[in-house]
Structure formats: C-alpha cells, structure tokens
Amino acid sequence: MDFGTETIRAAAERIHGRVRRTPLLSSPMLDEATGATVLVKAEALQLTGSFKIRGALNVLLSLTDAERDAGVLAFSTGNHGQAVAASARMTGSRATIVMPQDAPRIKVDGVRWWGGEVVFYDPAAQDREVVGRDLVAERGLTLVHPYDDVRTMAGQGTAGLEILDQLREGGHAPDAIVLPCSGGGLASGVLEAVRSEVDAAPFVVEREGYPKMARSLATGRVQQVPAVPAFLDAIGSPTVGESTLAALSRHPVTALELSDDQARLAMREAFRTLKLVLEPGGSAALAAVLARRDRFAGKTVVVLASGGNVDASVYSEVLADATPG
C-alpha cells in the first residue's frame, strides 16, 4: 500500500478550493464539562454536512474521463452517498447511491438534491456490498468505496493537514486526538497526516458492543460484527478495510466504545456550548471525551466532529431527553 503524507498532500492540492477549511472550535463551557481542553474540528460545517466530501471528491478527480462519463456508485447510509453525489455533480459524472430503507430522511434528500439516484435495499435481508457490486457490474459503474481505498483515505486525511495548520496557528500541543471510526477511512487518513508532526495519543471510537476495529487491530485481520444499531448510522459499518487496518496498525491506536446515550449527551453539549448541530455518529469522538474523564481530564484533546446530517425529529428528541450519558 502506497499511503503516506505525500498521498494526502496530493489529495489536498487536488480538492483545494472545492471543499471547506472547517474551523477548529472550542468553548470554555465544554472544557468545564469535559475537564479537558477540547479542540473540535467541525466537519459538520463541511460541504454536504460531513467530512466525506474530501475522500469522495479526491476519488472522482482521480478517475479517467471514461470512468467519470460512465458514472459512479456508492453504498452508504448517507454521508458518503451525499458526498459521492456532490462530487459526481461537481465533476460532470453521475452517481447511483445504494442506501438502506431506514436511512435518515435528511440524507436521502441530500443525495437527491445533488442529483444522485437512490437505490434502496433492505438492511435486514440484503448485504449492501452485494447490492452495490451487482449494480456496478450491470451498469458499468465505478465503485467509490466508502473507506477501503487509498484515494478515499488520503482525501479524509486532508482534514488532518488542516488540523496541523490550526494547531500551529493556535499554539496548541495536543496530548490526544480522538476520531470516530466506521470503516476506518477517516481515522487512517487523519492519523497519517497528524502524527507526522504531532505526538498525540490516537483514539478511535466505535459503538459499544460492535468493536470491529478494536478486534481487527488486536488480531491483525479484518473482523466483522453484526449490523450496528441505526441511531449511530454514521459509524455503522460492520467491518473495516484491509487498507485502513494496515494504515491504522502503524499507530498505537486505543479503541474506545460509546453508547447511544453518550452520543445523545454529546449532541446536547455541542448544541449548548458550541452551537453546532451534530448527528449521532458525528458526536462520537466528543462523546468519548465527555464519558472518559479518566483518560482525558487535564489533557489537550483534538476531537473530530464528523457530521451534522440528522433529521429534525431525531434532534428534537435528543434535546428533549435529559438522560445523563
């Protein structure tokens, strides 16, 4: 696997000016709530409402004209799907997005808004990879993998290059960096970018009871878990990638688990202290810092808030629910 800082820098040049430089937010109230100094990379403010546009656009811009003309396909609960639909639109391609029937409405609407064609599947009965690969064969499309592709990983890593700049600008020296983990594309890209210059302990966060990355890292082989409950759809991948596992294995990664209630608490804290809308999975890293004072109190911690695509009805319920995490 040819994957390193140079790959990520090349991706950054490729997508420059087409994606946002998202801010690194902080709040004294959030610092009080966590006991730490928390720096939040607000990828919810990214174009399409999540970091996924970074990787998807890097892939689309790496295709041949013939591949772009034939069209692309992605399977996704929605953030990668919106990103691929947007990237296809921005590069003159067409996107087919395979989504579970129970995907958040705002994500389905988002894919369609960007001109993507939505193909639903039944997550209880069908494997999204099989549905996707069948369509790829049938329609002559190019699959844009949500994580297990060096071009995707490098694109996601561009968020890490921005974090490096922002740490320098703010004069911060973080002790830890905490990233949500679904298939591992974001974590592998950002850690590769950041850890070349910053000696911060790396953490990834998975759904409680579904530690596919923890097990994969422990065994050195890609592991599978059952389908993750839908609430945390953004970190819902039931497995990781060969490439992402190989890349993450280079770092001394600690995997943490979070519960739905911990994510809810983090969403409320982001609302109260940052004025930032986070979706459940997008709050995973912040949730871990709120829940694990034993790990993070007294530390300077970079947290990546990966997305904000949440239905208004779900968000209202979360705000109304004051159950402590």
Place this chain on the structure above:
Amino acid sequence: MDFGTETIRAAAERIHGRVRRTPLLSSPMLDEATGATVLVKAEALQLTGSFKIRGALNVLLSLTDAERDAGVLAFSTGNHGQAVAASARMTGSRATIVMPQDAPRIKVDGVRWWGGEVVFYDPAAQDREVVGRDLVAERGLTLVHPYDDVRTMAGQGTAGLEILDQLREGGHAPDAIVLPCSGGGLASGVLEAVRSEVDAAPFVVEREGYPKMARSLATGRVQQVPAVPAFLDAIGSPTVGESTLAALSRHPVTALELSDDQARLAMREAFRTLKLVLEPGGSAALAAVLARRDRFAGKTVVVLASGGNVDASVYSEVLADATPG
C-alpha cells in the same frame, strides 16, 4: 461623535486573541432556498455564543483600573449580559447583570457560569434602564451600555473587519449586507467597517410592527416602540441610541421587518443547510433574505447570524413546527 474605521481597528487590536475569528459559512442548499449567494458570518460560534463579547470586552479593556475594580453593570436579555460577565471575568472585574424574569434559561445560566450576579426585574412593570441606573448609583458600578457607546459599537464593528478579510479571501463582491438590529450597535459598527471598502447595499432587520430604527432613521430622532415580544429577545430593544442612530444615518440603510414565523423558518434552514444553531433573533438577517426574494434573489448577500443562545425546548418546538415562513 468620534467614530470611524480607526476606532474599530483600535478595538480589534485591543480584543485580538481573546475573541474568535468566526467563519463565513455558505451552503449550496441555502443558496437554492434563497435564490441568492448567501455568506453567513456565524457569530453564533463566537465566545459566549454571540457577537456581544466584541463590544463588551472592548469596553472593559478601556476602563480605568479603579472602574474595573469597582465592578460593572449591564441590562440585557442575556447576550450582552453573558458578554459583560465574561469580559469582567477575563479582565479581573465583577459584573452585575439586570435581566427580565422571562429571559431564556440558557442566557441566565450563561451569565452565572461566567460569574456574573443576576438581578431580575419584571419587564411588564419596570424599565430596565431605571433599574440598572439605580444599581449603578447605589453600588458605584460602571454601566456597560448594550449599544449606545462608541466603544461598544467599535467592538461590534470588528466583525465587519473580519468580513472584509473573508470577502477578500473568497474573492466575493457582495451586493448587499444584512444585519439584525436591536439598539443598532452591531449594525452601526459593522457597516462603518465594511462600507469603507465594499459597496454593498446595507439592510437592517427589525421585528414586524416594532420598527424603532426605521422610524428613527426616517425622522432623524430616536424613536421608541413598545416592548418587543419575547421570542425575538435578541432584537428586543424598544429604542435605539443617539450614537448608533448618528452612525447609521451615514449609510443608505433600508430597514426590513420580519415575523416570528419567518425567524422560525430561518432557524430550520440554518439547522438543515448550515448545521448551525441560531436563536430566534440571531436568525433575523437570514430570515429577511429567505423572506424577501424580491430584494435578494440573484444577489450576493452577506448575512450576519448574531447568536445561538436558545433554550433546547424552544429550539425543539421550532424544528417540529413546519409552518412555512
């Protein structure tokens, strides 16, 4: 009145490094919803959740040591109050904040979090200026006026200097700039800063039926309206300032009015398209652009989103309510 770009630049130097440079956000979905190219200066992401810290901190840093030692007072529904409490804390002073009994809970909590002492009054029976001035006399405090003070206006104007930088960085040439208007401190400061370099038509937005600034500008004298309904508390001042009126009179300002429902729609659009939490008054400028396609369609418009301090219960109700604006 000695008020101009130099005053604002001096304020920017004074508060530099203590307040945030907030991002200028945009969204293709928001552009579609408005028919315009909208650039949103996200002051909800400012320290204390609104732009008010800019002016309050500039005042606190302009006081004598003796004045700071004796303490300061502000009357406010909460954004100015939080800003004065935070500024007092940051400069070693103490703040007393006079607030209406029905102020949003999140704002009362915010004032107290920053160490401010809250004194409630009954907005139906008492005049906040009288309550405030009595306490000032009694306790030997310095009043930090929410708008009618050149130091406050200059501090708010620092948001305008950032907008200028951000317009240059993005290569944008706006046709219009739209600002919420309560007492006029923000509008007078930002217009003074921006219009020295950018020829954008200036708009201010007030609550429908309570056009104190429109009437003041039309008559050339400070006008009063009855107390504005509490939902839009952030633009709730029933009057304007002598200084703010004088400063705004230098510009060809058009005053627009908005309804509560238009503010609700704008809050939902900010949630959906920007992932930004806005309070009702904080959404006023965006609401005007959404509501007035006749004015803004096809234009590049800078909108200042002034604050995000809204109670979770109110926010949930707004998200649940799909009444079109």
